[in-house]
Amino acid sequence: MELNHILDARSVAVVGASRNPTKRGYQAIKILLDEHYDGRIYPVNPKESRILGLKCYAKVSDIPEPVDLALITTPAKTIPAILADCGRKGVKGAVVIAGGFREVGEEGRRLEEDMVAEARRQHIRLIGPNTSGMMNLKSNLNLVGMHDVPRGEVALLSQSGNMALTLITEARLKSKLGFTYYVGVGNEADIRFHEYLAFLRRDPDTKAVLMYVEGMKDGRSFLAEARRTTQEKPVVLLKSGRSDTGRRSAGSHTGALAGGWEVARTAFGQAGVVLLTHSDELIPVVEALACQPPLEANRLAILADGGGHATIAADLLSDLGVEIPELSPRTQERLREILPFTASVRNPVDVAGGTDADPSLFADCARIILEDPGVSGLLMVGLFGGYGIRFAESLAVGEEEAAHRLGRLSRELGKPVIVHSLFAPLRPHALELLRHYRIPVYESLDIACRAVAELAHYGRYRRQEQRPLELELRPRDKAKPEGQRILEAARREGRGFLLEHEARQLLRLHGLPVPPERLAADPEEAVAAWRELGGGRVVLKVVSPQILHKSDAGGVKLGLADAEAVRRAWQEIADSARAFDPGAELRGVLVTPQVEAEGVEVIVGAKHDEQFGPVIMFGLGGIMVEVMRDVVFRLVPLDRPQAAEMVRAIRGYPLLAGARGRTPLDTAALERLLVVCSEVMEAYPEIAEMDLNPVLVQEEGVAVLDARVILGG
Numbered sequence: 001m002e003l004n005h006i007l008d009a010r011s012v013a014v015v016g017a018s019r020n021p022t023k024r025g026y027q028a029i030k031i032l033l034d035e036h037y038d039g040r041i042y043p044v045n046p047k048e049s050r051i052l053g054l055k056c057y058a059k060v061s062d063i064p065e066p067v068d069l070a071l072i073t074t075p076a077k078t079i080p081a082i083l084a085d086c087g088r089k090g091v092k093g094a095v096v097i098a099g100g101f102r103e104v105g106e107e108g109r110r111l112e113e114d115m116v117a118e119a120r121r122q123h124i125r126l127i128g129p130n131t132s133g134m135m136n137l138k139s140n141l142n143l144v145g146m147h148d149v150p151r152g153e154v155a156l157l158s159q160s161g162n163m164a165l166t167l168i169t170e171a172r173l174k175s176k177l178g179f180t181y182y183v184g185v186g187n188e189a190d191i192r193f194h195e196y197l198a199f200l201r202r203d204p205d206t207k208a209v210l211m212y213v214e215g216m217k218d219g220r221s222f223l224a225e226a227r228r229t230t231q232e233k234p235v236v237l238l239k240s241g242r243s244d245t246g247r248r249s250a251g252s253h254t255g256a257l258a259g260g261w262e263v264a265r266t267a268f269g270q271a272g273v274v275l276l277t278h279s280d281e282l283i284p285v286v287e288a289l290a291c292q293p294p295l296e297a298n299r300l301a302i303l304a305d306g307g308g309h310a311t312i313a314a315d316l317l318s319d320l321g322v323e324i325p326e327l328s329p330r331t332q333e334r335l336r337e338i339l340p341f342t343a344s345v346r347n348p349v350d351v352a353g354g355t356d357a358d359p360s361l362f363a364d365c366a367r368i369i370l371e372d373p374g375v376s377g378l379l380m381v382g383l384f385g386g387y388g389i390r391f392a393e394s395l396a397v398g399e400e401e402a403a404h405r406l407g408r409l410s411r412e413l414g415k416p417v418i419v420h421s422l423f424a425p426l427r428p429h430a431l432e433l434l435r436h437y438r439i440p441v442y443e444s445l446d447i448a449c450r451a452v453a454e455l456a457h458y459g460r461y462r463r464q465e466q467r468p469l470e471l472e473l474r475p476r477d478k479a480k481p482e483g484q485r486i487l488e489a490a491r492r493e494g495r496g497f498l499l500e501h502e503a504r505q506l507l508r509l510h511g512l513p514v515p516p517e518r519l520a521a522d523p524e525e526a527v528a529a530w531r532e533l534g535g536g537r538v539v540l541k542v543v544s545p546q547i548l549h550k551s552d553a554g555g556v557k558l559g560l561a562d563a564e565a566v567r568r569a570w571q572e573i574a575d576s577a578r579a580f581d582p583g584a585e586l587r588g589v590l591v592t593p594q595v596e597a598e599g600v601e602v603i604v605g606a607k608h609d610e611q612f613g614p615v616i617m618f619g620l621g622g623i624m625v626e627v628m629r630d631v632v633f634r635l636v637p638l639d640r641p642q643a644a645e646m647v648r649a650i651r652g653y654p655l656l657a658g659a660r661g662r663t664p665l666d667t668a669a670l671e672r673l674l675v676v677c678s679e680v681m682e683a684y685p686e687i688a689e690m691d692l693n694p695v696l697v698q699e700e701g702v703a704v705l706d707a708r709v710i711l712g713g
Contacts, residue, residue: 006093016073054394068690087122131186132161152178219611294459302348388421407437478683547609638678
């Protein structure tokens with residue numbers, strides 16, 4: 001509720017107001033006046049008496065009336081003192097335009113922390129810093145300086161002013177889309193993404209939220225709020241920083257911590273967010289979701305006036321997971337009654353010249369198709385809107401009649417209609433009429449299909465039984481005292497990772513199936529350990545605080561089956577380790593049985609993501625994880641149904657399920673292991689990464705063959 005005084009501010013002080021038209025402090029006042037802002041405007045500049053006809057004040061605390069919001073346009077180093085003065089006046093919020101904070105390095109980070117500390121002392125909430133500003137289009141509160149922004153029903157949150165300008169310009173030129181609010185989120189120093197989203201969820205005029213994100217300070221809180229919001233209205237998001245280069249760029253631009261793409265994709269998907277990877281899809285997709293209902297079932301019809309467009313659309317939609325069902329016999333019969341015998345009426349429907357003399361026939365076909373109970377929506381592709389341009393001007397009348405009927409039909413039946421037209425750039429009146437009826441029109445067939453696919457995906461998400469998305473972590477409920485002692489011992493030694501026998505002990509404490517091991521300080525202890533473990537084939541591995549990657553140091557020996565082989569292997573491992581790192585401390589050599597059972601190797605990993613906290617990874621193991629990258633992620637905590645979804649989500653699942661007549665493996669044991677790994681990550685926040693690779697999945701049970709645990713900073 002405290003954001004109401006900021007995003008719906010009734011009075012604004014412009015700190016750094018100027019008489020110079022090139023300055024932000026002049027432009028802000030001028031656009032507020034030009035656009036007839038509903039509230040009061042107070043210029044603040046100690047050197048001026050009046051600016052643009054408004055009385056000027058030396059400081060905010062001199063203003064006699066209440067002030068909700070301060071727009072601060074002065075340099076970064078002046079901000080803390082200005083906030084202190086705003087606090088004396090009781091200002092509720094401030095928009096900090098200046099850069100030069102966390103995004104520029106250590107000095108800027110300290111300045112940002114000082115600014116936030118002062119704001120909290122004064123009970124002032126901050127937008128920014130390093131922001132392009134904010135707009136409330138409903139009250140004409142424009143603190144961005146962007147002209148001719150269309151009013152509508154989509155809210156925009158962006159960490160890039162240029163991206164906001166791009167999206168607003170595209171909306172104005174290519175759609176009927178308009179905006180309720182825009183916020184340049186900037187560095188998220190105070191107000192976070194999830195707080196803006198909570199405000200927008202409650203706003204009755206906002207029908208959809210559009211976001212450009214580089215990084216989030218509190219990803220888990222955002223996911224919790226996004227899950228609530230997407231039950232009521234769609235959230236469409238473009239996340240940049242997917243590549244290493246992109247992540248570096250994001251850091252230098254806003255100081256945001258851009259996390260791994262796969263983790264972000266999974267996390268946003270679990271919260272029902274529509275996640276896009278192409279910037280030119282943002283406006284079309286949010287327009288479709290804001291203007292049309294989602295598909296009640298994943299069953300779409302295509303109506304075309306040419307086979308090429310129909311076939312391409314069918315291919316694109318099939319690739320995107322949209323079902324193109326054959327129409328019912330009754331529907332096909334009705335279509336044949338009004339279309340030439342050459343028409344295809346199965347789906348896609350190709351009118352085959354049937355509309356050449358009378359384009360209004362499109363509306364007749366659309367009604368017949370949409371009245372089919374097996375159809376949830378319609379995509380029209382081809383020339384509609386251009387018959388009066390391409391063939392004869394008189395045909396434009398029939399197109400306009402069809403546009404009116406299509407608009408009324410969509411409202412009547414409550415099924416979405418999307419139109420692709422190669423004449424869309426010319427904006428013929430028939431297409432403008434469709435937009436008037438809130439039917440989106442696209443010039444790109446690929447983008448039209450993407451918009452339809454997201455209507456289908458969002459509809460499927462809304463239909464699903466929404467199990468609670470558990471995001472709260474409870475470390476004290478899961479931690480074991482002995483496990484905590486293992487981690488503390490590593491910390492005391494200054495180690496950033498657990499030795500393998502320590503990692504195995506930690507996992508065993510939580511009930512994971514780890515084969516037994518013995519730590520041998522010399523060759524004879526290794527032989528004794530071999531006998532104690534049953535005298536079968538064993539594996540020997542070096543144990544050294546300085547050697548994390550054992551194979552690189554020649555520190556692993558396999559298939560040792562007699563005392564002399566074990567004795568010789570211990571010495572060879574010790575010699576190789578000393579040659580690899582003469583300064584390495586050799587704690588001993590780990591002796592563990594070599595698991596001989598058949599099965600499939602998988603990897604179970606975990607990491608603490610910078611934005612979303614702990615996550616679990618699962619996929620095919622061994623070298624396959626590097627070659628195939630067949631892995632999936634889920635957020636911690638993980639329950640058993642989510643673990644089952646993970647196991648079935650990888651492409652290699654048939655290898656576990658018993659492909660080509662093989663015996664199915666114990667996926668139930670694998671699911672239990674995933675849940676326990678989630679509990680371990682939840683129990684010990686000190687763990688930054690954990691790799692169990694390989695894990696052997698057998699006909700009965702699973703075995704963790706190698707374990708690595710990395711500790712955080």
